[in-house]
Amino acid sequence: MEIQPYLYFNGRCEEAIAFYCSALGAQELLKLRAKDAPPDPARPVPPEHADKILHATLVIGTTHVLMSDGDYRGGNVVHAGFSLSVTADDRASGEKYFNALSEGGQVTMPFQQTFWTSGFGTLIDRFGVPWMVNVRREGPAA
Numbered sequence: 001m002e003i004q005p006y007l008y009f010n011g012r013c014e015e016a017i018a019f020y021c022s023a024l025g026a027q028e029l030l031k032l033r034a035k036d037a038p039p040d041p042a043r044p045v046p047p048e049h050a051d052k053i054l055h056a057t058l059v060i061g062t063t064h065v066l067m068s069d070g071d072y073r074g075g076n077v078v079h080a081g082f083s084l085s086v087t088a089d090d091r092a093s094g095e096k097y098f099n100a101l102s103e104g105g106q107v108t109m110p111f112q113q114t115f116w117t118s119g120f121g122t123l124i125d126r127f128g129v130p131w132m133v134n135v136r137r138e139g140p141a142a
Contacts, residue, residue, distance in 0.1 A: 002064075004063070004064045004065065004066050005065050005066065005082075005084060006066040006067065006068070007065065007066070007067045007068075007079070007127075007129060008067070008068055008069070008070035008071075009053075009067060009068070009069055009070065009127055010069065010070050010071070011052065011069050011070075012069070012127060013052070013053035013056060013067055013068060013069040013070075014053060014069075015127075016067060016127050017031070017053075017056055017058065017067070019125075019126070019127070020058055020060065020065070021058070022100070023097070023100035023101050023103070024060050024061075024086070024097060024100065024101070025060075026058040026059065026060045026065070027058065027059045028056065028057075028058055029057040029058065029059055029064070030055070030056060030057040031053060031055075031056045031057075032053070032054045032055045032056070033050065033051050033052065033053060033054055034049050034050055034051070034052045034053075034054045034069075035050035035051065036054065037054055052069040053067070053068055053069045054068060054069070055067075055068050056068065060086075061086075065084075078128060079127075079128050079129050079130060080130075082130065083122065083130040083131060083132045084129060084130070084131050084132075085131070085132040085133075085134060086101075086131065086132070086133045086134070087134050087135075087136050088119070088133065088134070088135050088136065089135075089136055090135060090136075091118045091119040091135050093135075094111065094119040094120075094133050094134065094135040095111050095119060097133050098111040098119075098121045098123065098133040099111075101123055101125050101131050101133065102123040102125070103126070104125070104126035105123050105124050105125040105126045106123060106124045107121065107122075107123045108122045108123055108124060108130075109121050109122040109123075111133065116137060117134060117135045117136075117137045118135050118137075119133070119134070119135035120132070120133065120134050120135065121133050
């Protein structure tokens with residue numbers, strides 16, 4: 001079994017894909033637009049939504065992250081009750097990921113040494129997605 005996060009970006013999915021590719025080195029595996037779906041007379045796609053992302057799959061490290069524009073209505077998306085967590089191999093990588101993800105977002109705990117690791121921090125990215133960045137512990141925190 002594999003559990004995969006599925007995120008809705010309310011019309012900003014294309015921007016989110018580019019951001020995560022840049023910030024985390026994500027790779028785009030699949031991107032389907034609304035116009036790619038078979039016609040459904042009961043639910044026709046409005047022409048202005050034809051290029052919206054119906055479904056996309058990114059690979060970040062070894063994790064598949066699924067995403068969509070959702071219902072495209074725009075507005076403020078609130079992602080609550082979870083955080084995506086990145087585990088970096090070393091402090092320099094962790095700080096790099098943290099800084100990249102926090103660009104345009106809000107730092108909720110600065111990246112710093114903790115009792116369990118040499119680097120940990122939390123943030124909410126520019127799309128409202130909460131993240132934790134943690135450095136893999138290799139012995140006592142330095």
